[in-house]
Amino acid sequence: MTANSLPAHYWIVNARIPNCFIDRSIREQNLDLPLTPTLERDQLFPCHLEIQHGKITGILPSVRISEIPTESLPIIDGKQGMITPCFADLHTHLDKGHTWERNPNLDGTFQGALKGIYRDCTEQGNWSYDDLYRRMEFGLKCSYAHGTKAIRTHLDCPPHQFQTTFQVFRELREKWKEKITLQAVSLVQLSYFDTKEGEQFADAIADLGGIMGGIAHMIPELDHYLDRILTLATERHLNLDFHADENNDPSSRTLHRIAEASLRHNFAAQIVCGHCCSLAVQDQETALETIALVKDARVGIVSLPMCNLYLQDRVAERTPRWRGVTLVRELDAAGVSVALSSDNCRDPFYGFGDHDLLQVFSMGTKISHLDTPYDNWIESVTSRPAALMGLDEVGLGIGQPADLVLFKARCYSELLSRPQNDRLVLRNGIAIDTTLPDYAELDDLL
Numbered sequence: 521m522t523a524n525s526l527p528a529h530y531w532i533v534n535a536r537i538p539n540c541f542i543d544r545s546i547r548e549q550n551l552d553l554p555l556t557p558t559l560e561r562d563q564l565f566p567c568h569l570e571i572q573h574g575k576i577t578g579i580l581p582s583v584r585i586s587e588i589p590t591e592s593l594p595i596i597d598g599k600q601g602m603i604t605p606c607f608a609d610l611h612t613h614l615d616k617g618h619t620w621e622r623n624p625n626l627d628g629t630f631q632g633a634l635k636g637i638y639r640d641c642t643e644q645g646n647w648s649y650d651d652l653y654r655r656m657e658f659g660l661k662c663s664y665a666h667g668t669k670a671i672r673t674h675l676d677c678p679p680h681q682f683q684t685t686f687q688v689f690r691e692l693r694e695k696w697k698e699k700i701t702l703q704a705v706s707l708v709q710l711s712y713f714d715t716k717e718g719e720q721f722a723d724a725i726a727d728l729g730g731i732m733g734g735i736a737h738m739i740p741e742l743d744h745y746l747d748r749i750l751t752l753a754t755e756r757h758l759n760l761d762f763h764a765d766e767n768n769d770p771s772s773r774t775l776h777r778i779a780e781a782s783l784r785h786n787f788a789a790q791i792v793c794g795h796c797c798s799l800a801v802q803d804q805e806t807a808l809e810t811i812a813l814v815k816d817a818r819v820g821i822v823s824l825p826m827c828n829l830y831l832q833d834r835v836a837e838r839t840p841r842w843r844g845v846t847l848v849r850e851l852d853a854a855g856v857s858v859a860l861s862s863d864n865c866r867d868p869f870y871g872f873g874d875h876d877l878l879q880v881f882s883m884g885t886k887i888s889h890l891d892t893p894y895d896n897w898i899e900s901v902t903s904r905p906a907a908l909m910g911l912d913e914v915g916l917g918i919g920q921p922a923d924l925v926l927f928k929a930r931c932y933s934e935l936l937s938r939p940q941n942d943r944l945v946l947r948n949g950i951a952i953d954t955t956l957p958d959y960a961e962l963d964d965l966l
């Protein structure tokens with residue numbers, strides 16, 4: 521049987537699933553199986569997966585293959601390939617995406633990125649309904665084809681822009697709802713929420729079903745602004761998502777202040793902080809103090825390895841000395857939920873990218889040394905970001921939708937050595953078309 525003709529009931533046999541996605545009661549059934557060094561090192565569970573009417577209905581340890589009625593039911597041979605759940609991208613900027621050709625960031629700095637987007641959105645006024653719709657949808661097409669099923673996007677919200685952007689977001693969220701769960705976060709200066717218009721803007725975010733967010737800076741008014749935004753969010757039952765400490769200044773400790781504010785307010789909803797780069801340049805004691813607070817406040821952290829590698833420590837004609845990422849390993853060890861996400865794609869903040877969380881995981885693994893042991897790090901692009909988004913259907917449990925990716929890679933080294941463009945993506949048990957959109961689709965906008 522080929523993946524193009526999947527029936528309502530079939531098995532994928534001879535697959536390998538990371539242990540972290542397999543229920544302990546199922547894993548224990550394989551205790552008799554002598555594990556190869558690869559399976560042991562990479563913590564992979566060799567098994568067979570039953571799929572019926574779009575759902576996972578059975579996971580059999582590999583030793584029990586004789587129980588599968590292979591004569592009566594169709595099978596796909598996974599050939600020991602790895603299976604992961606579909607991906608969840610917790611931190612993106614779909615509204616900026618694919619503007620590189622018309623507004624590149626030629627010095628590659630953070631300031632250059634800010635200027636590039638200001639030029640594109642405000643000075644040149646490029647972000648019309650049509651322009652945004654097509655670029656954002658291009659990003660969704662790439663994400664979907666790579667196997668992503670949930671995306672949170674930050675949306676730049678200058679007063680002249682946000683209504684158009686919100687309209688496009690609403691329409692795309694509706695159009696794509698069967699394929700991708702979309703969430704939106706406002707991206708503004710925190711001071712904006714301390715104004716009358718800012719309060720109305722909080723209402724507009726609530727009306728959109730969005731998440732309140734903005735960029736935290738180490739300014740004297742920071743605590744006051746945080747108190748204000750936490751109050752507005754509590755009143756409206758909204759989650760929060762901040763850009764925090766995207767710099768290499770050890771005195772930049774907005775993450776610490778956000779966690780303190782959360783505890784001060786006894787904030788019940790979910791807070792996510794993105795970037796948190798400066799944590800990695802602080803002394804050990806200071807960093808650990810913040811990490812403990814972040815854990816107490818249940819703040820989720822999302823690291824953006826590709827964008828941080830690109831923008832941080834960029835000085836003209838000098839080789840960068842650090843990798844730009846936050847202390848993902850220390851945060852994880854302390855029990856903080858750590859996700860990895862795409863961030864920007866082909867815009868002034870990051871000149872590359874293709875909305876592919878396998879690429880993010882691959883780069884993140886190499887940048888932050890998440891390999892050997894790989895532990896549960898694959899969760900950082902799947903179930904963990906999904907949980908931080910309040911979604912529970914990203915996983916490989918019995919009864920869950922058969923939304924998964926089957927790779928022609930039998931271990932992590934094979935998985936992370938090739939781009940895996942021949943991956944099989946199943947949504948509700950059906951193989952989707954993984955053809956990527958043609959760049960030329962956007963030519964007339966650029």
Ligand SMILES: O=c1cc[nH]c(=O)[nH]1
Nearest residue numbers: 613763827863864869
């Ligand atoms: O788009 C943005 C904005 C701030 N920081 C980023 O990395 N990207």
